[in-house]
Amino acid sequence: EDRRKFAEQLEMIGEPFAPSQAAYSVEEAIQAAEMIGYPVLVRAAFALGGLGSGFASNRDQLVSLVSSAFAHTKQVLVDKSLKGWKEIEYEVVRDSYDNCITVCNMENMDPLGIHTGESIVVAPSQTLTNTEYNLLRSVAIKTIRHLGVVGECNIQYALNSHSMEYFIIEVNARLSRSSALASKATGYPLAYVAAKLALGIALPDLKNSITQ
Numbered sequence: 001e002d003r004r005k006f007a008e009q010l011e012m013i014g015e016p017f018a019p020s021q022a023a024y025s026v027e028e029a030i031q032a033a034e035m036i037g038y039p040v041l042v043r044a045a046f047a048l049g050g051l052g053s054g055f056a057s058n059r060d061q062l063v064s065l066v067s068s069a070f071a072h073t074k075q076v077l078v079d080k081s082l083k084g085w086k087e088i089e090y091e092v093v094r095d096s097y098d099n100c101i102t103v104c105n106m107e108n109m110d111p112l113g114i115h116t117g118e119s120i121v122v123a124p125s126q127t128l129t130n131t132e133y134n135l136l137r138s139v140a141i142k143t144i145r146h147l148g149v150v151g152e153c154n155i156q157y158a159l160n161s162h163s164m165e166y167f168i169i170e171v172n173a174r175l176s177r178s179s180a181l182a183s184k185a186t187g188y189p190l191a192y193v194a195a196k197l198a199l200g201i202a203l204p205d206l207k208n209s210i211t212q
Helices: 003-012 026-036 059-069 130-147 177-186 190-198
Strands: 020-023 040-044 054-056 076-080 086-094 100-108 151-160 165-172
Touching: 003 130, 003 165, 020 026, 026 040, 026 059, 026 076, 040 059, 054 059, 059 076, 086 130, 086 177, 086 190, 100 130, 100 177, 130 151, 130 165, 151 177, 151 190, 177 190
Parallel strands: none
Antiparallel strands: 020 076, 040 054, 040 076, 086 100, 086 151, 151 165
């Protein structure tokens, strides 16, 4: 996805995202990092599975990381580092009639900085307070409705549990590896439901082992 456009969409609804700048060259990435302040997180746009992404604590690390990222993409995003914050995800489904629900949430046992694909993910979350859970759930529904996603998607957060501060990291507007975990943990058939929603069927009309 175009991460600059994504940040603009979040800004429209007043939802926080990590201070960041899009860069289209190594020089622009260096300028962005100096403005934001090290350490920074470099993320490649239009890439799956964290390809071309990583943390840089100084200019040399940044140049190496960005040079590698530009082998896979034309745009990188230089973010404020949130390493050590909690990483929380919500699986969300929405139909074309704006019915929207969260199926479950998940928590990475490792703090932010370890890619989800290399971490242990638990569903449902184990350490969120009721206030934190419902805050992020409400934000998930608000965000997905604004983006107009029809089908199943995944929204990821960075959460500072000491201050209740949070940032939206990204939205995967598709089924992902997390979807399989969510389906198994809840019994809710996400892939089946997503296919039916794509055909224009309303969410309340879908019968399954959970809602029938």
